[in-house]
Amino acid sequence: MTPPSLHDHSLRVILDNQQPAGGYLACPTMPDYRYSWFRDGAFIAYALTLDGLNEEVPSESSQWHSAVRFHDWCAQIINGRAEALERTIDRAQQGQPLALADTLNARYEDGGEAGPDDWPEFQLDGPAIWLWSVAQYVDISHMMSLPAAWAQAIDLTVRYLSAVRQHPCYDCWEERSDDVHISTLAAIYAGLGAAQRLIPTLQTEATRTAIRAFIMEKGLTPSGELAKSVGLDGVDANLLLVALPVDGLLAPDDPLMQSTVARIERDLLAVGHGVHRHLEDTYYGGGPWVLLGLWLAWYKTQIGDNVAVRELLSWAQSHADAEGNLPEQVNDAMLAPSYYEYWVARRGEIANPLLWTHAKYLIALHGIQAI
Structure with a gap:
């Protein structure tokens, strides 16, 4: 094959x-x-986590070692931005405009420095997919306890995403910054669910329920598929992430997921x-x-x-x-x-x-x- x-x-x-x-x-x-993106890297780390299972001793594999190093890197960047992210959470909760300088960038240099300013930086799917990827690593590797830095970063990321989830942002293709994207909301839904499995005291269920209800009310095309973005009659291939394993918004065989994939195949x-x-x-x-x-x-x-x-x-x-x-x-x-x-x-x-x-x-x- x-x-x-x-x-x-x-x-x-x-x-x-x-x-x-x-x-x-x-x-x-x-x-x-x-540069390194949270989103790309999270899927890369997930791929390595799966591939490490093919090794005779997965815990000693280069794949799992690499995934841990990536998750360490993400946690370090997120925790290093703690003061700025707390300010963003505060602004969002008070209904104030967000300050881009106090949000998470989409791409970073290896040392943690943000990429150049001339880039669509405000993207919410990346840190959300990171939460999902971390949980997948913990589940698959049977990690006994979360490193303290990971737990701190997970808690901060959950509160950040929960606070800003309704704000328009760039999608995963770094386009349409004025829209609310269904794939981004689905990523947040999955990330929050994954985080709560790791840290049950986070209590993300109410936010996830609200996200699901919003998507079902505002996130469908006139013909009944998941829409690319709120108010658009069209699909985007990034909607495939709605069926992420374990914590995804929809099961792969859910009728709504199947109809959405059918339109992706028909149109794209x-x-x-x-x-x-x-x-x-x-x-x-x-x-x-x-x-x-x-x-x-x-x-x-x-x-x-x-x-x-x-x-x-x-x-x-x-x-x-x-x-x-x-x-x-x-x-x-x-x-x-x-x-x-x-x-x-x-x-x-x-x-x-x-x-x-x-x-x-x-x-x-x-x-x-x-x-």
Whole structure:
């Protein structure tokens, strides 16, 4: 089914691009991506947590060691921002405007310094996915007790997300900053649930109930699927995260999840099985994303659709370069081809290798082994 070398290369790309303090470079070859994101890294750490189970002694694996280093890094950054985040929590609770300087950045340098200011920084899904990823590590590794720094960061992140969850922010593609995004709310829902399992005294259930009720009232398209954002009649492939294992908003086989995925496949599945982000996408011409094809494969493993998983994995494997690197997206079947050269001139060639893509490959590979 799978070239063993692509698994091994994916693992090596990830481990080789973990920085000394613990963050993962999103992509080592693109200057704008030479930073570490909570979101990308959380999924990468989850992929390594799963992959470590293949080792004879998982607790001694390089994969689990790497995941712990990432979670340490996140906790250090969050705790280092404690005073600023407390000010944000206070402002939000008093109904005052937020100060961007007192929120969590989306991307950081390895030493904890925030990335340059000219970037869409206010994103809430990243720290939420980190909470979920930490809980997955604790569950899978059977960690006996939380490190004190992790517990402190989890508590602060829960209170921060609970306070600001209704504020418009950038989505996971760093677009549409004035919208409230269903995928972001679903990420917060999952993160809060995961955090409460780790620290039961956090009592996040009321907030999660409110998030679910809001989504069911405001977050559906006219035809009844989950919407990309409140008030929009359209889907986004990032809605696949609504079915995150254990703490996700919807079970993979929930009728609402199934209808949403059906529309994603109808509207966004490209010929050959790559997946577009959304129909308005112009980034690098709006090509199909290898990352998203693999994310769809991950979802298909959750519902036991072995045929679809193999087709999606095969398509992704066919887009690895001679070294085995997997890109962010490819430039065939573009939605807006006139924009391709614009982005190449602005940022260089499509990000390759993208660590998040390699992580999704490892996740999907692990999932098919369980079917």
